Structures are given as structure tokens and as C-alpha cells.
Amino acid sequence: xxxxxxxxxxxxxxxxxxxxxxxxxxxxxxxxxxxxxxxxxxxxxxxxxxxxxxxxxxxxxxxxxxxxxxxxxxxxxxxxxxxxxxxxxxxxxxxxxxxxxxxxxxxxxxxxxxxxxxxxxxxxxxxxxxxxxxxxxxxxxxxxxxxxxxxxxxxxxxxxxxxxxxxxxxxxxxxxxxxxxxxxxxxxxxxxxxxxxxxxxxxxxxxxxxxxxxxxxxxxxxxxxxxxxxxxxxxxxxxxxxxxxxxxxxxxxxxxxxxxxxxxxxxxxxxxxxxxxxxxxxxxxxxxxxxxxxxxxxxxxxxxxx
Numbered sequence: 058x059x060x061x062x063x064x065x066x067x068x069x070x071x072x073x074x075x076x077x078x079x080x081x082x083x084x085x086x087x088x089x090x091x092x093x094x095x096x097x098x099x100x101x102x103x104x105x106x107x108x109x110x111x112x113x114x115x116x117x118x119x120x121x122x123x124x125x126x127x128x129x130x131x132x133x134x135x136x137x138x139x140x141x142x143x144x145x146x147x148x149x150x151x152x153x154x155x156x157x158x159x160x161x162x163x164x165x166x167x168x169x170x171x172x173x174x175x176x177x178x179x180x181x182x183x184x185x186x187x188x189x190x191x192x193x194x195x196x197x198x199x200x201x202x203x204x205x206x207x208x209x210x211x212x213x214x215x216x217x218x219x220x221x222x223x224x225x226x227x228x229x230x231x232x233x234x235x236x237x238x239x240x241x242x243x244x245x246x247x248x249x250x251x252x253x254x255x256x257x258x259x260x261x262x263x264x265x266x267x268x269x270x271x272x273x274x275x276x277x278x279x280x281x282x283x284x285x286x287x288x289x290x291x292x293x294x295x296x297x298x299x300x301x302x303x304x305x306x307x308x309x310x311x312x313x314x315x316x317x318x319x320x321x322x323x324x325x326x327x328x329x330x331x332x333x334x335x336x337x338x339x340x341x342x343x344x345x346x347x348x349x350x351x352x353x354x355x356x357x358x359x360x361x362x363x
Contacts, residue, residue, distance in 0.1 A: 069215065070094070070123030072116055072139050072146070073160070074101035076295070077186070078129035080193045081159075081219045086110055088218045093122040116140070120149030125212060129159045132304055133166035141173055152178030155208050157216075159200070161185045161240070161301075163308045164230035165315075171204070171229040180208040183229065185236035186220065187243070189296035191283070197221040201239070203232030237312060240305040241323050243297075244343060246280045248326045251347040254288065258358045264289055265360055284344040289360035293338075293345035300339035303330035 067090065071082045074096040085092050086109045094105045095113040106112045113119045116139045119126060126146055130136050136158055140146045146156060156174055158167065158181065171181040182204035192198045198220035202209055209225045216223050226235045257267050268285050271277065287293070306327040313320045329349045336352075338345055351357050 066091075067125055067215065068093070068123050070113070070119035070126040070146075071110075071129070072096065072119055072126065073129035073135075074098065074105060075129070075131075076190050076298075077159075077193045079105065080190070081127075081129060081198075082110065083108060084196050084218045085215065090215070093119050095119045115144040115149075116142070116146045117144045117149035120146035120154065123150065124154055125215060126150060126154065126156045127159055128156065131160070131301065133160075133162035133308075136160050136162055137166065137170060140170055147174060147177050147179070150179055153180075155180045155182065155212055157182045157184050157212050159184050159186055161236050161305050161308070162233060164203075164233040164237075164312060167203070167233045168230045180205060181229065182208055182212055183232040184212075184216065185232055185239075187236070187239050188220075189283075191296055193219070199239075200224070201226050201232045201235035203227055203230050203234070234312070237305070237309045240302065241309055241320070243280055244302055244306060244326050244330075244346075245322045246278065247284060247343055247346050248322075248329065250281060250284065251350045254285070254347060254358045255350040255354050255356060259354055259356045264358065284342075287342070287344055288347050288358060291359055293341040293348075295340060295342040297343050298339065299330055299333050299341050299343050299345060302343040303327060303334060303339075306330065 069085060069090045070093045072095045074082060074094060079101060082094060082105055093111040093113050094102055095116055096102050102112045128136055128139055130139060140156060167183040174181045182202050184200050184202045186198040186200050188198040196219055199222045200216055200220040202225045213223060226232055258264055272281055306323055309323055329346060333349055338348060347358055
């Protein structure tokens with residue numbers, strides 16, 4: 058798989074054409090791969106087919122047509138259904154096929170799926186991503202991978218069309234575990250950022266100038282640069298939805314409790330997300346967490362706050 062011709066000859070499947078999966082699939086089409094796609098959303102499949110993909114009627118059909126199958130789905134139950142269900146990939150793919158699950162799911166579920174695939178003569182990589190929709194669109198996602206080195210080396214040339222920093226973290230479940238740690242860092246950081254913004258806003262200082270003053274120091278971060286400008290514009294269109302991040306933090310807490318690791322900050326942020334979901338904001342971007350603080354402080358953050 059060293060030459061471009063050999064790489065592009067690999068038949069690829071992609072299941073899950075949502076906010077992340079669609080742009081990721083489009084990168085593969087542009088790279089020249091023969092791509093077979095499936096999603097329960099027929100219009101998403103039709104859109105990809107119009108761009109050159111082959112439409113499949115089921116995950117099983119994707120497996121039949123592909124050597125390397127990617128999944129990008131909302132949760133572990135969806136992933137299990139698509140791979141192991143009655144019309145699942147496992148019933149169509151041939152021995153030697155590799156399934157790369159790029160969803161954010163529990164390491165326990167990921168290992169369970171990997172074991173079932175191995176029993177059928179197939180391999181699995183858990184390869185969740187970080188960067189949200191903007192990084193999916195520009196093809197620079199961070200991809201953290203768990204699974205065998207041999208399968209990783211076969212999948213890596215394809216992953217390079219979707220991501221920039223691609224790291225084999227360890228064996229099965231290590232990619233999903235790394236993603237859990239990533240989600241702690243991102244979402245707790247957003248909560249800390251929201252606390253800082255509401256304090257500064259209600260104190261009456263110019264938030265844009267404050268942001269410019271601190272972003273180059275120790276408090277600066279990719280999270281700060283990605284979320285503060287959107288918050289100041291009151292733009293909560295989802296790049297990473299609140300309900301999806303709540304699902305991720307639930308996986309974090311379940312895993313932590315199972316191995317005896319208390320996570321007091323993460324548990325607090327998860328409760329904030331549940332509060333926002335109850336308030337009808339499940340589909341907002343997780344930067345919309347600032348709205349939780351606005352409600353309890355009875356003050357709104359914006360670029361005009363000064």
C-alpha cells in the first residue's frame with residue numbers, strides 16, 4: 058500500500074454521514090477512493106452518491122463491497138447494531154477486512170465489538186477523533202487509535218486524508234480511552250472558560266480585549282481560540298453538540314466508576330449539560346455551556362459586554 062495507485066485501489070466503506078461523517082467521506086471521494094456509503098438518512102446517502110460514492114442499502118452491503126470499513130455514529134448501541142446486527146457489516150465483509158470505528162463510545166463496547174470481529178476473521182481499530190466539524194471539514198482531525206499495529210499501518214494512509222495528528226495509542230480500547238481523557242480536558246476547559254467569561258462580563262470589562270490579552274499567555278489554548286469568538290457572537294450552532302458531549306462524559310463517568318477513579322470536575326460539567334438539555338439546548342454547541350452560567354448569574358455574555 059505504498060504507492061498512490063495501490064492505496065486508491067483499496068475499496069472503502071463509510072457508515073454514518075452526519076455532521077462529522079459526511080465531510081470525512083467527501084475527503085475520501087476527492088482522494089480518488091472507491092467509496093460505498095450507508096446512512097439511515099437517505100438524503101445524506103444521495104448527496105454523497107451525487108459526489109461519486111456508491112449507495113448501499115444496508116451496513117451488510119457496505120461490508121460486501123469493502124475491504125476497509127469506517128463507522129462514525131452517535132453511540133455504542135448504534136455501532137454494535139451496524140457492525141454486529143442482523144444486517145451488520147460482520148455478515149457481509151470478508152475475512153481480512155478491517156473495521157475502523159471513529160465514533161466516541163465506551164472502551165468496553167469497543168472491545169466487545171473487536172472480539173466479535175476477530176472471531177469472524179476480521180480486525181478492528183477504535184479511532185475516535187477530536188476537532189469537531191471544523192476539523193472534519195478541513196481534514197485536520199486529531200485521530201487516536203487503538204488496535205493492532207498491522208491493521209493501523211493498513212488504515213493509516215486512508216486516515217491521513219481525514220486527519221493530521223494520527224497516533225496509535227495502544228491495543229483495542231486505547232483509542233476510545235484516550236478520547237474519554239480528551240473529552241474531560243475539552244469540556245472542563247469550556248466550563249472554566251465560561252466561569253471566567255461570566256465573571257468578566259458582569260464586572261463590566263471588554264471581553265474581546267480581555268480575550269486578546271490572555272490568549273497568548275498560559276491560559277491560552279485551542280479551546281479558547283475555537284470557542285470564545287463564537288460565544289461573543291452568540292453563535293451556538295453545533296460543531297460538537299451538548300447532548301453528544303453529555304453522552305461522552307457519561308461514558309467517562311461509567312468507565313471511571315468501574316475502575317475506581319473519582320472525577321469531581323467532570324461530574325459537575327455533566328450535570329451542567331443535563332441542565333442545558335432539560336432547558337431545550339441539547340442541539341447547541343458545547344460552547345453553549347456558557348448559557349448555564351448566564352442563567353445562574355442572571356447576566357448575558359456577548360461581544361458587547363463591557
